[in-house]
Amino acid sequence: MIGVYAIRNKVNGKMIIGSAQDIKKRWSNYLTLLRKGEYGNKYLQDEWNKYGEENFEFIVVEELTRKRDLSIVEKYWQDYYRAADMLYNKNKVRKTKKKLRRGKEAANHKEKMSAVQSGENNPRHAGKLTTEDVIMIKQMIDQGMKNKEIHANFKDKTTSTMISRIRTGNRYKSVKVGDVG
Secondary structure, X not given: OEEEEEEEEOOOOOEEEEEEOOHHHHHHHHHHHHHHOOXXXXXXXXXXXXXXXXXXXXXXXXXXXXXXXXXXXXXXHHHHHHHOOOEOOOOOOOOOXXXXXXXXXXXXXXXXXXXXXXXXXXXXXXXOOOHHHHHHHHHHHHOOOOHHHHHHHOOOOOOHHHHHHHHHOOOOOOOOHHHOO
């Protein structure tokens, strides 16, 4: 069931409002985390510990038929209850005009983003490895060198995590040892 839900404290009426594509699964996840004392919202977790599970209820606030309406409807209900100071939610819903892609459009977008952010274009790693560097790293891997040993030669250019990803084929898959010579 797609929709907006609330976990309500029966003692003081405070609640957390959220949305999910599978509300039953989300409730199950919440229960697991709350029972273990590991839920990320300190206020809700503290009151769960204080009042006990029996003093909380899970409510479906609004059932929806379209996923694209989730954030808009969630924001509406958060704003409604926030005005009455009844929320545990710390953050407001911000992205209500998110573009959802389906089918071929989704596949094309994913492929385009992957190409833009793979290998040397990936902004999340040092990005200083040249094709020659990658070939040298792959040769070192072929010679049986460990990631730490390889990384020692490229500390200023990349991370040990990137060396591991090159080893497993998750990065620079298209670069072959015989590419330069």
